[in-house]
Amino acid sequence: MLSALLLFLAWSCGVLAVVARAPDSPFPAAAAERRAVQREILALLGLPHRPRPPSPLKRTAAPLYMLDLYRAVLSDGPEPRVPLPPTEHEEERLLSDADMVMSFANLVVDPEEDPSVFHQYHRFDLSRIPDGETVTAAEFRVYKDFVHERYENETFHVSVYQVLREQDGRDSDLFLLDSRVVWAAEEGWLVFDLTATSNHWLLHPSQNLGLLLTLESQDGEQVKPRAAGLIGSRGPQNKRPFVVAFFKATGVHLRSVRSAPGHKQRTQNRSKTPKHAAPSSQEALKLAEAAENVSVDPKQGCKKHELYVSFRDLGWQDWIIAPEGYAAYYCEGECAFPLNSYMNATNHAIVQTLVHFINPDSVPKPCCAPTQLHGISVLYFDDSSNVILKKYRNMVVRACGCH
The missing domain is CATH 2.60.120.970 (Jelly Rolls)
Known part of the structure; x- marks a missing residue:
């Protein structure tokens, strides 16, 4: 199992890039690095600090009921969806909303x-x-x-x-x-x-x-x-x-975006690049000839890769009831000419690829990024041992494509 050991958060190609350690590496040894990872994930979960419940292991009525609700909202993953009892159909409606x-x-x-x-x-x-x-x-x-x-x-x-x-x-x-x-x-x-x-x-x-x-x-x-x-x-x-x-x-609260080093410079340089017209007939002929001779190895193309975020590895098993972690995945790979159907490219990405092929120094390749994201549900204790079941959107990559 690949432990999601996040080293830094950077904005690349307009999407949040998460860099993971190798599967056999331990959790960040440096205390400062570990705390930085925990702060970032807590911010993603909308929590100001790490909850420290006084008695989180008590199997009281409320946690047991909340665990039933958590199982009921699962639509996929290792645990099958568990329907609520017939008398609890109203809870299913409330849960969905x-x-x-x-x-x-x-x-x-x-x-x-x-x-x-x-x-x-x-x-x-x-x-x-x-x-x-x-x-x-x-x-x-x-x-x-x-x-x-x-x-x-x-x-x-x-x-x-x-x-x-x-x-x-x-x-x-x-x-x-x-x-x-x-x-x-x-x-x-x-x-x-x-x-x-x-x-x-x-x-x-x-x-x-x-x-x-x-x-x-x-x-x-x-x-x-x-x-x-x-x-x-x-x-x-x-x-x-x-x-x-x-x-x-009642409203959507968005986290501020912090650019990775060099991102601002790349943006400034790109803004100075002159605009290019659509390919001429001669260039179109060049593209057609190149498409016959160029083939992209599917193994190198844009696709979804394994990435598992383990709450246990973060040391949070005392306040997170379920899940122990989740498969987040990430997108990586080439978006090179020609963009094959399996790359799930947008029309804009196709045009950008064509222009890049003709003028590689002035227009970059499209980026490999998520095209479909799903949410997860997390069940956890707060500081008072109350139990919270919260849905978080856009946490799991379901599909990747060239943008």
Whole structure:
């Protein structure tokens, strides 16, 4: 496996050129070089710094759910696409529209068993959302176990409230967000809509006072959530409540382009080059004769080459959940006259090749560059151990051609 050990980033022929070490070379030994590589890739991923989650290895409910979403968005590669369960078809629609999905762990630890408490209190920190992202949907998810004792054949009315104001000596002011009826024998995740509330909390973080969950029997009596099978923050890690939000970028943020040494000089020299007219009849005859005698070795022509970027080699396995790396590929090869069909040349590249053949000193050859790029999805922890699934465009070369 070729480890993607990037030495520098340079702009060549209008595309970002990535130079890799030999397959058997170790990761950059120099600390400064290693940090430079990490900074560049973090910038590509839109991260200001390397996340350092406090406890990234916990297999809690949120990471497991997010891993299912990650598998669902895979369309190719070593892992096959995994469809979501039938009850999760809405997530497939949200996934296709979202640029980013983020889960939030519950910040509140349930108190020890208290006979006077008939509710669950939850709070989630939404302040870690990156700038430029808008919530398109948000869900509060609570797991319900099968109840086979006292309430076996009963139904419950589950309500989720937004805490508007906390007051000493009396109940908090609440606003009903969502509710549903569940059977005692029902088992699985209960999903409550939190879209409007999450957007309100983003605009007014100081008003994020949490959520309150209550239960009533069919007779209107209060029921303890745990007695009805609802799992709180003291339950098994893979069943603890969490919030998941889907985001859409509000604008496109482009990184500044830094030219490689000498690029500016080449541009200036080229700008002074006189324009050339289309080939004359005599020159066209010369081209026709040359085309019969010139043949380009397909092995030397413009094509896609192997390049694998390993997140593990970068030392990021503690915060990137998946993938361990990805096949980025790169384009390299000759774009020489005549441009054969396998070179996937543009019309402009064909004309430029003809002019270069006649006047090689004044007009350069076309460049071998990507003609088709695909994206990847990365699942990772942030500094607060929240889990983020983000799509990154134009990360994988699918096809090359002469430009």
